Amino acid sequence: MNVFAEVMGAKSFSAAADKLGISKSLASREVSALERSLAVKLLNRSTRKLSLTEAGSIVYEHCVNILHEAELAERRVTQAQSEPAGIVKITAIPAFAVRHVLPAIVEFQKQYPKIQVKLSCSNRAVDLGAEGFDLGIRSSPPAPNLVARKLAVSRLVLVASPAYLAKRGTPRRIEDLEKHDCMFFPMLAPKGKWCRTSSS
Template sequence: MDRLDDLRLFTCVAETRSFTRAAERMGLSKSAASRRIAELEARLGARLFHRTTRSISLTQVGQGFHERVSQILADLEEAEGLVASQHAAPRGVLKLAAPMSFGLLHLGPAICAFQERFPEVQVDVDLSDRFVDLVDEGYDLAVRIGRLKDSSLIARRICPARRVAVASPAYLQRRGEPATPDALAEHDCLHYSNASVADHWSFRAAPGSEMLRPARPAVTMRANNGDILRTAAVAGRGIAVLPTFIVGDDLAAGRLRAVLLDWTVSPSALHAVYPANRHLSPKVRAFVDFIATRFGPEPPWDTALPAWPGG
C-alpha cells in the first residue's frame, strides 16, 4: 500500500470505528490494517486513535487529521470523476434515501424524468424519515432536509426548504388570526412530532433579524408525518408549521393561508449528500446535477405562491 492507500484506510477506520470492517473493505487482514495505521502514526509522530478492547475512536489530533484527509480524498475523487464522467454514461443501480413526504410529492416525478434521460440507471429508493447511515448501509446518496449533522459526508445544497405557519380560512374565521408567536398559546396547533424540540416552535422577526422568538403552542394533535398535519390543517383543525413543498399547492389554491406574516420560521435547506471516500460515479453525479436543476436554486413549489414578508 502507498501513502494514498494509507489515508483511505485511515478514513475507513475512522468512519467504521472498526479495524475489522475497515480491513474487509480494503481487502486486508485485520492485523495488516492495524499495522499500517501504527506505521502511519509513527510517521506522523502522533496518535490518531484511542484504542480499547471494545472500541476505537479518534483522538483530537486524529479528528483534525480526518477532516483534512477526507477533503483531500474527496477532491481527488472529484477530479477523477470529472475525467471519468467524460467517457462513461450513467448506468447501474443508484441506491437513494429520501424523506417520505418529499419523496412522494416531488422526488417520485423527478426520478421518472431522470430515468427517461438516463435509461441505463436503475433507482432503488428508500423513503423514510429515519436517519440513514450511508456508509454502513451502502447507499450512494441521500436527499436530506434541515440542518446537517457534522460528518465526513459531502453535501451539495440544492435549494431552500422554507416552512410557514398555515391554517384554513374556515379556522381563521372561527378563531381569529394570531398576531404574534405568543398568541399560539391560545390556538389549536398541529405539531410535527419528529421535531428536535418537543412542542416548541421558533420564529425570527422578518426580514433578516437574528432575534429568535420561541413559542409554545397549545398542541391538539401530533404526528410524525407532515401530510397528515396538512390534511388536518386543510380540514380546519388548527395551525401547523409545515414545509412549503407540502403546502405550496394549498396556499396557491386558497385552501390554506399563511399566518404570522411578520415572522419567519428558522431557515432550512434541501441537500444531496454522499460519502466523501466513495468515488463519485457518473450515475451519482448525473442525479445530483439533475435534481439541482429541477429544484434549484428557487424551488418550483415556491415560485407560484403569493408573496409574504420574509417568506
C-alpha cells in the first residue's frame, strides 16, 4: 500500500521508486501484487501518465488515511518513549500527604510536566487494584499481594491533657493504660484495644 500511495502521489513509478529507495521494476511489481491480492485493476497505465481506476480511487483514499494514521501513531509512541506522560493515581494518609507527598508532587511535575498526578487522601483501607490506584502510602501492613517499600519511620507518642490526668491519674506502667480511655486510629488498632508489640 505504501508503494501504491507513493506512486500515485508522485504520478510516476520512477519518482516513487527514487523516494522509496527501490528500483522502478520493484515498485511496479509491488503495485501489480496489490492489484492481484484485491482482484481489481487500480491503475490505468500509459506511456505518458498514470491514472486511477474507480476502484483505485477508493483504495488510494484509504491508503493515504491509513499511512497518515500510522505516521501519527509512530510519532506519538516516539514522543511517549522520550518524554513520560499519563496519569498516576496515589492514595495517602492525610498527615503524611500534606507534609511529604504534596511537596514531592510539586517537584515531580516540574521534572515531568506531562504526567498528571491525582492524589486522594484517606485513612481507610484501600484496595489499590479495585479502585485504580498506582501507589498507596499507609502506616499499616500491606496486603500480601502488594509490593511494599519502607519510606519513613513514624514515631507514635501517648498524650493526654492536664485536666484528664488530674481526673484519672497519670499512668506509670504499661499495665496502667488498661484503666484509661484512648482515642486511636482504627487502622492501628482494628479491634479497639491497646496492642503492645514491643517491650521498649
